[in-house]
Amino acid sequence: MLSAYAADSHRYWARGLMAHLETIDWTLLELAPRHFQWRVRGNPLSFMSEHDATLSQSFDLVVATSLVDLATLIGLYPHLGRARRVVYFHENQFAYPLGQDQRTRIEPLMVNLYSALAADRVLFNSRWNRDSFFDGVAGFLKKMPERVMPTRLEALKTRSEILPVPLWSLPSSVSIRRDAPNRIIWNHRWEYDKNPEDFFAALEMLSDSGHEFELVVMGQVFRNAPDVFEQARSRLARHITCWGHQTRERYLEALGKGGIVVSTAWHEFQGLAVMEAVQQGCVPLVPERLCFPEYYAPQYRYDGGRDALIERLKRWLDSPESRPGPPDIGAWTWPQMTARYRAQLQPLA
Structure with missing residues (x-):
């Protein structure tokens, strides 16, 4: 499991997945959630620097979050291309609202796009996420100097699924009182x-x-x-x-x-x-x-x-x-x- 920006929600999901699909022998590699612009473009170098020996091993399944530059990692470790590859979209950069003084950066968009194209299966946590991703990709590519719309991207729609991040069951020690309505x-x-x-x-x-x-x-x-x-x-x-x-x-x-x-x-x-x-x-x-x-x-x-x-x-x-x-x-x-x-x-x- 590869997580390039292990924010709280990503860690919550990853640990839930490992705990509830216990028949899989998981190896978790994650990078700290800081320096976003560097993380989204430089994560293959960080993974290589910190986990080269692990990534050089053979795996049957690769599960990556959408900020992982999976296409580049497969180029650096070609044997990963023989594994089943699943990319999970907690969010997509095509629908991310810009803050004050921010401008659209192409790199996060391309990482999302290439990672999806490198996957056998793409999972989204909501229909809004899936639809805004595919609509965003179409709108983005129309603005590019050359008209490109890979046929593989259309095929990818049929290989996508909506799977929300599941909630953990409540600990027995948790008390639900609901005594403060205001x-x-x-x-x-x-x-x-x-x-x-x-x-x-x-x-x-x-x-x-x-x-x-x-x-x-x-x-x-x-x-x-x-x-x-x-x-x-x-x-x-x-x-x-x-x-x-x-x-x-x-x-x-x-x-x-x-x-x-x-x-x-x-x-x-x-x-x-x-x-x-x-x-x-x-x-x-x-x-x-x-x-x-x-x-x-x-x-x-x-x-x-x-x-x-x-x-x-x-x-x-x-x-x-x-x-x-x-x-x-x-x-x-x-x-x-x-x-x-x-x-x-x-x-x-």
């Missing part, structure tokens, strides 16, 4: 693509209008978090009961107290953080875009921007009885999905 939860990465500006602006409006609520802000924190987090921490201080990155145990404990888990994301291919919160008994409130319509019924979605979010939160805070209960997401757990993964990775078995 808690509002953010548990996403602290980055611009999760659109924290709309989230905190909505909560400031609720606070200014006299609405009482508790605020829990968790998730993966990076060195250069958007300024809005520290601004919100000051402005919403009286509402905050939990703030910052937590241990896994503390994170699950906080989710287990219940509340409303909110997403305002501009970029989400599955929304694992929301799913984890729902698994713990929280009620999701997600936008009418991206992957969310695939996973959540209309009563959990707000159609529009910040104003629509504020109106729904007002209604749910003022009239708790109007709030739906948590949806059943048992279908997305490992016990329910192991067989589907085994069919993709061990077809001969």
